Amino acid sequence: MSEKVPGFLGWMQTPAGRVPRISTELGFSDHLGAWKARWGIGRMAYMVPPGLYALGNPAASDPVVVTANYKMSYDIVRRTLAGRNVWLLVLETYGINVWCAAGKGTFGTGEVVRRVSSSRLAQVVSHRRLLLPILGAPGVSAHEVARRSGFSVSYATIRAADLPEYLDNGMVSAPAMRELTFTFYERLVLIPVEVVLALKSVAVIGGVALLLVAALGDLAAGLSAFCAYLGAVLAGIVLGPLLLPWLPGRSFALKGAAAGLLWSSVFYLLAGTTWNIWVTAAIFLALPAVSAFYTLNFTGCSPFTSRSGVKKEMAIALPAMGGALLMGVALLLAGRFL
Amino acid sequence: MKGFRYLMDVVTLQLDQAACIGCGRCVEVCPHQVFSLAEKKASLRDRDACMECGACALNCPVKAITVDAGVGCASGMINEWLRERKLRAPGGNCCS
Ligand code: SF4
Ligand code: SF4
Secondary structure (H helix, E strand, O other), rough: OOOOOOEEEEEEEEEOOEEEEEEOOHHHHHHHHHHHHHHHOHHHHOOOOEEEEEEOOOOOOEEEEEEOOOOHHHHHHHOOOOOOOOEEEEOOOOOHHHHHHHOOOOOOOHHHHHHHOOOHHHHOOOOOOOEEEHHOOOOOOOHHHHHOOEEEEOOOOOHHHHHHHHHHOOOOOHHHHHOOOOOHOOOOOOOOHHHHHHHHHHHHHHHHHHHHHHOOOOOOHHHHHHHHHHHHHHHHHHHHOOOOOOOOOOHHHHHHHHHHHHHHHHHHHHHHHOOOHHHHHHHHHHHHHHHHHHHHHHHHHHOOOEEEEHHHHHHHHHHHHHHHHHHHHHHHHHHHOO | HHHHHHHOOOOEEEEOOOOOOOOHHHHHOOOOEEEEEEEEEEEOOOHHHOOOOOHHHHHHHOOOOOOOOOOOOHHHHHHHHHOOOOOOOOOOOOOO
8 A cells, every 4th residue: 555546645544554545536547547448448457456445534433335446446436435434445356346356256255354354454443344335245255254354244235326325324225226227328338348359359350251252252342241240240249238128039149130130231221232132141141140149248248147048048049150150151152153 | 137137947046945044145135136035034036037146145144045156158158168178278258
């Protein structure tokens, strides 16, 4: 811990030594950092030192809120607790957010116990209660923490934004604070980094497809194939997740295929005048398969898909996508040589 | 979750009601309101809503809940599959 921690205001003396007091206002660099993190730029370096922090002027009886050392989690929590006196215990999750870190076990029982003891929290506060985010529960065993550290765990809210109400509510969660949501905006902010990650494979696969078609026919056809492919990828990554609740079916692959069909139709309207029946059939088979793959991938970001469900879906969808792609290529070749 | 449903009849979640002591932890941690509590016994009110995060099983003090927990993520599973067959180096997961 040094004066370089984000939002540093000054030191606060406690029976367990000095603790950084941090600001509840975010500066320009915090906003810029959040924006960069969303686009996947320098995400790994986006962490704050784990340990105990003070928000406002907390006394020994004030609550302890636990969070991850992902800078964005830390920023959201401190901003939402503006005007309050709260202790903030930041766990070492290696710069990963609460939900993902809980899944990996780094936001976990062992780290809670370790951080409580290394920060000598028992000397700083007079009570024995930790407030944890509900989405940290997959990594933390409350009764184990109690047994090993003497602190009881309350799972407070899913969203940090509900913390003030939770505190005002006498530290009791209202039903809505325990209910996950996946709003349009919540889905939207997940998309940029997915696009960035996918562009690498798009560059390779799209490049190869471009060369193949160009070798067979002419460059214009190659370019048009590349556009078709790029559009299908984006339909799967952007359109699929955004339109998630409105696309048909429960399966993500099916929803992705629907997004891909939409794109195929748009592409048909834009460029379809010159296509023969073979090309048209190939386009309507292959593009939805590509989109389906990328929307299926979004299960990793969605907070309601079960592992067993994704397994089942993959067993059916992956062979179907492969088949559709092969059929598409076969149709293209058939159209060329028959 | 309101507005979203995933596949039906696939989840591995099991509750042993006889073992349950009615502490309410599962109700507290589950972000999908899978459990309800009545007369000191938990029951599964919406099993299909489970996303197999494992929070309830890990936090049940008497181990009355079992679930094959893991992140439901296609690319993670493809990587896992490749790793098991030694086709890919470790690393590369859903939440990176
Ligand atoms: S595994 Fe997670 S989603 Fe499923 S019932 Fe338990 S807490 Fe709820
Ligand atoms: S956490 Fe376990 S013991 Fe407690 S109510 Fe749920 S099932 Fe019963």
